[in-house]
Amino acid sequence: MGLIYKSEKWLKEVLFGCQTCGQCILSHTALICPMNCPKGLRNGPCGGTLDGKCEVIPEIDCIWTKIETRKRKKDYKLHLPPKEELFNTASYVNLFNGKDRETRLPHDFVDTGHIPAGSRLAAKMGGGEFVVTLEIASPRDARGLSRVEKIMQRVAGLVDAVNTTTNAGGVPSLHSTETGKVVAAHGVESIIQFCGRDHDKDDFLREMEKAMGMGYINFLLLTGDWLPQTERKVAQTTWFPMDSSQMIHFANKSLVDWRDRLGVVPFLGCAANPFSTPMPVSVERLAFKRTAGARFCQTQAITHVPTYVEWYRQVRAGRDDEPKLTIPSLPLVGSRNLFEVLCRLPGVYVDPSLHRIMERDSFQRDCLEWAFEIAEGVIEAGAAGIHAMNFGMPPDLINEFLAGIRGRATEARRRAGLVFKAAES
Ligand code: SF4
Numbered sequence: 001m002g003l004i005y006k007s008e009k010w011l012k013e014v015l016f017g018c019q020t021c022g023q024c025i026l027s028h029t030a031l032i033c034p035m036n037c038p039k040g041l042r043n044g045p046c047g048g049t050l051d052g053k054c055e056v057i058p059e060i061d062c063i064w065t066k067i068e069t070r071k072r073k074k075d076y077k078l079h080l081p082p083k084e085e086l087f088n089t090a091s092y093v094n095l096f097n098g099k100d101r102e103t104r105l106p107h108d109f110v111d112t113g114h115i116p117a118g119s120r121l122a123a124k125m126g127g128g129e130f131v132v133t134l135e136i137a138s139p140r141d142a143r144g145l146s147r148v149e150k151i152m153q154r155v156a157g158l159v160d161a162v163n164t165t166t167n168a169g170g171v172p173s174l175h176s177t178e179t180g181k182v183v184a185a186h187g188v189e190s191i192i193q194f195c196g197r198d199h200d201k202d203d204f205l206r207e208m209e210k211a212m213g214m215g216y217i218n219f220l221l222l223t224g225d226w227l228p229q230t231e232r233k234v235a236q237t238t239w240f241p242m243d244s245s246q247m248i249h250f251a252n253k254s255l256v257d258w259r260d261r262l263g264v265v266p267f268l269g270c271a272a273n274p275f276s277t278p279m280p281v282s283v284e285r286l287a288f289k290r291t292a293g294a295r296f297c298q299t300q301a302i303t304h305v306p307t308y309v310e311w312y313r314q315v316r317a318g319r320d321d322e323p324k325l326t327i328p329s330l331p332l333v334g335s336r337n338l339f340e341v342l343c344r345l346p347g348v349y350v351d352p353s354l355h356r357i358m359e360r361d362s363f364q365r366d367c368l369e370w371a372f373e374i375a376e377g378v379i380e381a382g383a384a385g386i387h388a389m390n391f392g393m394p395p396d397l398i399n400e401f402l403a404g405i406r407g408r409a410t411e412a413r414r415r416a417g418l419v420f421k422a423a424e425s
Contacts, residue, residue, distance in 0.1 A: 002090060002093075004090045004092060004093055005088075005089065005090035005093070008090050008091065008092055012024075012033075016031065016032070016033040017033050017036050018033055018035075019033060019035035019036060019234065019236065020087065020088050020089075020236075021035045021082050021086065021087055021091070021236070022082075022083075022086030022087055022088065022089040022090070022091050022094055022100065023082050023083065023086050023091060023094060023100035023103040023104045024091035024095070024100070024104060025042065025079055025104055025106075028075075028079065028106055029067045029071070030066075030067050030070035030071045032063060032066055032067045032070065033063075034063055034064065034067060035082075035234075035236075035239070036063050036234050037054075037062075037063040037064060037234070038054065038056035038057060038226070038232065038233065038234050038235075038238060039056065039197075039223065039226070039238075039239065039240045039243070040082070040236070040238070040239020040240055041064060041223065041240065041243045042079035042080065042081060042082060042103075042243065042246070043064075043078060043079055043243050043245045043246065043288070044062075044063070044064025044065075044067070044068075044243065044285075045062050045063075045064035045065050045068065045276065045281065045285065046064070046223045046243070046244075046347075047222075047223070047271050047272065047273040047276070047300055047346070047347045048225065048226070048273075048346030048347040049062040049064075049065055049273075049276050049347060050273075050275060050276060050277070050347055050348075050349060051277055052065050052066075052277055052278070055225075055226060055346040055347060056226045056232050057232050057233070057234075065276070065277075065278070065281055068281045068284060068285075069278060069281060074284055075106065076109060076287075076288060076291040077106030077107060077108060077109070078106060078107050078108075078109060078245060078246065078249050078292060079103070079106055079107075080102060080103050080107060080246065081103070081200070081201065081241060081242050081243075081246055082103050082239075083100075083102075083103055086099060086100060086103070087236055088236075091104075107249075109249060109252070109291050109292050109293065110249075110252055110253050110293070112252055112255045112256070112293060115255050115256065115259060115265055116265065117217070117265050117266060117267035117268070117295055118217055118264060118265045118266075118267070119189055119217040119218050119266075119267045120160070120189055121133075121160055121161045121189055121191070121218050121267060121296075122218070122267040122295065122296075124160060125296060125323070125325055125384050125385070126323060128323070128324075130379075130384070130385055130406060130409040130410070130413070131160040131161070131327065131384065131385035131386075132158065132159050132160055132385055132386055132388065132402060132405055132406065133159060133160060133161045133162065133163060133191065133298070133327060133385060133386075133387045133388070134155060134159045134161075134162050134163070134387070134388045134390075134402070135162075135163045135165065135329075135387065135388065135389045135390065136148055136151060136162055136163065136164055136165070136179060136183070137165050137168050137173070138164055138165050138166060138168070138173040138174045138175065138176060138178065138179040139173060139174055139179070140171075140172065140173050140174070141174065142174065142178070144174070145174075145178075145179065145182055148164075148179055148182045148183070149182050151395075152182055152183060152185075152186045152188070153186075154395055154398075154399055155398070155399065155402055156186035156187065156188050158399065158402035158403055159188060159388075159402060160188075160189070160385070161188065161189045161190065161191050161218060162180075162183045162188055162189075162190055162191065163190070163191040163193060163220060163298070163387070164176040164177075164179035164180045164183060164190050164191070164192065164193070165179075165193050166192075166193050166194065166195065166198070167195065167197075167198065167224075168225075169225055169228070169345070170197075170224070170225050170226060170227035170228050170229075170230075171228065176190070176192045176193045176194075177190075177192055177210075177211050177214055177216060180192055180214075180216055181214075184215060184216075189217065189218055190216055190218065191218040191219065191220050191269065191298075192211050192216045192218065192219050192220070193219075193220045193221075193222060194207065194208070194219065194220075194221055194222070194247060195222050195223065195224030196221075196222070196223045196224055196240050196241060196242030196243050196244055196246065196247050197223065197224030197225075197227070197240045197241075198224065198241075199241060199242065199247075200241040200242065201241075201242065201246070201250055204242065204247060204250065204251075205250060205251070205254060208251060208254075208266070209258070209262065212258065212262055212264045212266060213262075216266075217264060217265075217266050217267060218266070218267045218269065219251070219266050219267070219268055219269060220269040220270070220271065220298060221244050221247040221248050221251065221268060221269065221270060221294075222244050222270075222271055223240065223242075223243045223244045224240065225346050226346070244270055244271065244289065245270075245288060245289050245292045248268055248270055248289055248292040248293050248294050249292045249293060251266065251268055251293065252268060252292060252293025253293075255293075267295055267296065268293055268294055268295050268296075269294060269295065269296040269297060269298060270286070270289040270290075270292075270294035270296075270297050270298075271297065271298055271299070271300070272285065272286040272289070272297050272298075272299050272300070272326070273299065273300040273347045274299055274300065274302065274307055274308050274311035274312070274328075275300060275304075275307060275347070275348075275349035276347065279310070279311055279314065280314065282311065283311065283314045283315050286315055287315075295325060296325040296326070296327065296384070297325060297326045297327065298327045298328075298329055298387050299326065299327070299328045299329050299387075300329060300347050300348060300349075301329050301330070301331045301342065301345070301348050301350075301389060302328045302329060302330060302374060302378060303331065303348075303349060303350050303351040303353070303354050303374070304349065304351040304353075305373075305374055305377030305378060305381075307349075308328060308377070308378050308381065309377070309378070309381040312326065312378075312381050312382060312383075313381075316382065323384075324382050324383070324384045325384050326382075326383060326384055327383065327384055327385040327386065327387045328378040328383050328386060328387065329386075329387040329388075329389050330371050330374060330375055330386055330387065330388055330389065331354075331371075331389050331391050332367065332368070332371055332388055332389065332390050332391060332393040332397070332398055332401060333354065333358070333363075333367045333391045333392065333393060334363075334364045334367060334390075334391065334392040334393030334394050334397060335391060335392025335393075336358060336363075337392070338391035338392035339354075339358050339391060339392075341391065342391050353370065354367070354370065357370055364393065364394060364397060365397070367393065368393070368397050368400065368401060371401060372401070372404070372405070372408060375405060375408065375409070375412075376408055376409075376411075376412045379408075379409050379412040379413060379416075380412045380413075380415060380416040380418075381416075382416075382418060386405055386409070388401065388402065
């Protein structure tokens, strides 16, 4: 290792906790080294941070929350994934020979707002229609698809789209596209999930094209949760290949090519966490992803309406003429064990009101009524729809929720005097 590398490494480790990525972006991250993020994000924070703490190592502050809090100038420019071949090399040398140019300098986003996405979900949301989506966790293997089939037989006529997860919570499962086949067989659109944890750029774009070839058109692009079996530490070996904003950018940049070559324009979605603090960082993070090309957003689970209402007010500030494309997620809780799972999910804030309900004998029915109340609250604030996430609620109560929510949404929108503008989606 050369002298330049050794002296740079020593000095920058002392000053910035340098992780020797070889493509330094300190001048763009308020002199805070982002590679101390366990996921190695070059654009953050991820949705797992709560109270400014890291999802992966809760004892430490979220690096990206610190960066975004300290950065005075908010620039909507993207950093690309770092090149592995530059790890453990001298970034001063790479700066001089230009090897780090592509990954050191921020990149402009591409505006594709004029290209309409081609899904029914996009058309409904663009037309201001209230939408209902449901989350179905992909089974570990094909035997579990019969469970998905039973769910679809019950809910097919009550939902506009179904999110089928991939490796939810980092637990290996069938891919979203496999589970999506059962959903499609009932004439319902899927929302396919890809995680930056699982793909590098080329592999991701290949998988996107494969999924579009299978008829899928709605995509939720996520950074991804930490893998439970992976040691919780900061190391080059655990850095994720991509973050969600990079995935959205790469897909967005491919829209014209996909439209012309495949005849498909996918509806790109992102996630957001209204409960991450400080709130302006979370609001900015969504604006960043929207500028990257995200057309709709599904939030983290909502358990406290006033926080969501304030967050959404900030999100909508100065954007009255733009369509409302945010779908808050709602936990439908019907099992005490699965309630514990909800409480442990990264980035999820569980309001004391739900903890109190879980102490009652009638908690299942009471959780349903609680869910309707939360739903009406976020709808009155302008939600474009509701995303139902099941945590063990009995099938009949889930159906009662899905069958009843549209009527309540119409009433809530009327009460709030909300008019949803149709727009190019
Ligand atoms: S993993 Fe997430 S929460 Fe942790 S430092 Fe990185 S962006 Fe922040």
